[in-house]
Amino acid sequence: MSIGVAEAVATGQMSGRVWMYSNYHCNLACSYCLTESAPKVPARLLDAQRMRRVVHEAAELGFTGIGITGGEPFLLRELPGLLAEFGQILPVVVLTNATLFSPGLLRRMAPLAELPVRVQISLDRPDPVANDEMRGPENFRNVVEAIPRLVELGIGVRIATTLEHDEIRRGPTDDHERLCALHRQLGVSDDDHVIRPIVARGRALSQGMGVTATRDDLEPELTITNDGAFWNPFAPTVVDGRLDTDLLLTRTTTPLRTPAAAMLRLISGRPAGTDSTLGIR
Amino acid sequence: MTTVALLDSARAPLTAQPYYEQGDPGPIVAALAHVPEVLDVALPFIGTLLGESAIDLRTKELVILRTSALLECRYCVQTHTVVARDAAVSLHQVRALRCEISLKEAFDDLRDQALLAWVDAVALGPGTPAETAAATLAEQFCDADIVELTLLVGATLMLNRFATSLGLPTSAATLQRLATEGLT
Numbered sequence: 326m327s328i329g330v331a332e333a334v335a336t337g338q339m340s341g342r343v344w345m346y347s348n349y350h351c352n353l354a355c356s357y358c359l360t361e362s363a364p365k366v367p368a369r370l371l372d373a374q375r376m377r378r379v380v381h382e383a384a385e386l387g388f389t390g391i392g393i394t395g396g397e398p399f400l401l402r403e404l405p406g407l408l409a410e411f412g413q414i415l416p417v418v419v420l421t422n423a424t425l426f427s428p429g430l431l432r433r434m435a436p437l438a439e440l441p442v443r444v445q446i447s448l449d450r451p452d453p454v455a456n457d458e459m460r461g462p463e464n465f466r467n468v469v470e471a472i473p474r475l476v477e478l479g480i481g482v483r484i485a486t487t488l489e490h491d492e493i494r495r496g497p498t499d500d501h502e503r504l505c506a507l508h509r510q511l512g513v514s515d516d517d518h519v520i521r522p523i524v525a526r527g528r529a530l531s532q533g534m535g536v537t538a539t540r541d542d543l544e545p546e547l548t549i550t551n552d553g554a555f556w557n558p559f560a561p562t563v564v565d566g567r568l569d570t571d572l573l574l575t576r577t578t579t580p581l582r583t584p585a586a587a588m589l590r591l592i593s594g595r596p597a598g599t600d601s602t603l604g605i606r
Numbered sequence: 607m608t609t610v611a612l613l614d615s616a617r618a619p620l621t622a623q624p625y626y627e628q629g630d631p632g633p634i635v636a637a638l639a640h641v642p643e644v645l646d647v648a649l650p651f652i653g654t655l656l657g658e659s660a661i662d663l664r665t666k667e668l669v670i671l672r673t674s675a676l677l678e679c680r681y682c683v684q685t686h687t688v689v690a691r692d693a694a695v696s697l698h699q700v701r702a703l704r705c706e707i708s709l710k711e712a713f714d715d716l717r718d719q720a721l722l723a724w725v726d727a728v729a730l731g732p733g734t735p736a737e738t739a740a741a742t743l744a745e746q747f748c749d750a751d752i753v754e755l756t757l758l759v760g761a762t763l764m765l766n767r768f769a770t771s772l773g774l775p776t777s778a779a780t781l782q783r784l785a786t787e788g789l790t
Contacts, residue, residue: 540620556620573619575643583643587621 331387341389412440554584
């Protein structure tokens with residue numbers, strides 16, 4: 326490879342974070358889900374050994390962080406332990422719908438407070454009715470209950486809001502202001518609130534929602550799944566049960582240097598920030 | 607019916623896209639695109655072996671078509687019948703390579719005969735080809751040619767089994783051309 330991962334990350338040509346889809350199944354079935362995740366879909370599990378190997382090799386190659394997404398990662402009972410392992414190697418962010426944080430799970434997550442492990446929780450609307458319309462019954466209540474408990478444990482929390490692109494472009498609305506007031510009240514600062522557009526892939530595409538995002542709209546952000554390595558976490562999407570392969574890099578996931586080399590070849594000569602058109606990061 | 611989906615340009619992985627820039631890359635690429643890192647090494651290998659090199663294309667097509675016929679690979683026989691005709695292999699010789707008539711009827715050149723005897727021995731195996739076949743070949747070809755031609759038989763065997771096992775479809779243009787020439 327002409328340049329290494331560390332250099333490409335340092336110059337902003339690619340993200341320093343390696344994402345892993347730990348699983349594709351989920352206890353919810355959100356209307357805009359990229360991966361058609363739901364309780365009964367194939368789990369497409371990335372087994373623990375594979376995840377460990379990815380994290381170790383990511384650190385060796387010069388990546389600077391790990392992201393875990395799904396599906397709902399916390400459906401995996403071993404996840405808190407894995408997060409603790411990974412957090413000792415690289416900073417970790419884990420995406421969740423925050424509906425599974427029972428007292429027992431929170432107890433097992435307590436050690437994460439000592440580590441660079443953050444939890445990113447989806448919350449789209451400041452009202453239960455509007456929020457749960459897209460995300461499912463009781464989602465809002467579960468989230469607003471879970472966030473303070475995580476904050477109280479000392480675990481870093483980020484809020485991710487996913488909206489139609491046009492709504493984001495129109496600028497802050499009353500809904501937005503109320504959502505921000507809510508997350509502040511829950512103990513999450515403005516710096517830890519990200520707003521992203523719905524992308525027209527997966528179930529969103531089937532539902533006629535979202536903005537079209539091509540490779541050039543998406544940050545090069547190596548993403549590992551049970552099916553292969555992809556350009557970005559928005560890439561390994563599922564439509565009508567079939568995995569999209571248009572943004573596949575390699576079927577090989579480990580050794581991680583194989584997909585990393587494919588990524589480096591593709592970004593060669595690509596200016597940093599090329600992906601910023603939609604603000605999807 | 608193909609065993610796997612053949613990826614069109616819209617579904618082809620990022621790393622396979624260069625193979626689609628000139629249009630439909632054919633079913634071998636469209637199947638290999640499922641594993642782009644394999645495609646990336648297989649295509650240059652196949653292209654180097656099957657394409658123009660120190661050995662002329664006619665000689666290579668004798669090897670490819672004969673091997674494919676012995677392996678009964680419908681896709682490769684149909685496709686390389688057309689390629690062989692374009693490489694100046696006569697219709698009579700094509701029929702012989704396809705096992706429709708005997709090789710002796712169609713090939714009177716000693717070099718061709720030595721090569722085809724070698725191809726039959728290598729492709730049909732098992733075990734080491736007869737010493738007589740090797741000796742006759744060595745009278746007509748240098749060591750470098752023998753290496754390349756033997757590897758070409760091996761690569762063709764691989765492609766034969768790949769295309770046959772996955773049921774790769776012959777292109778409409780090839781079928782039309784075969785019909786025009788009275789072949790199938």
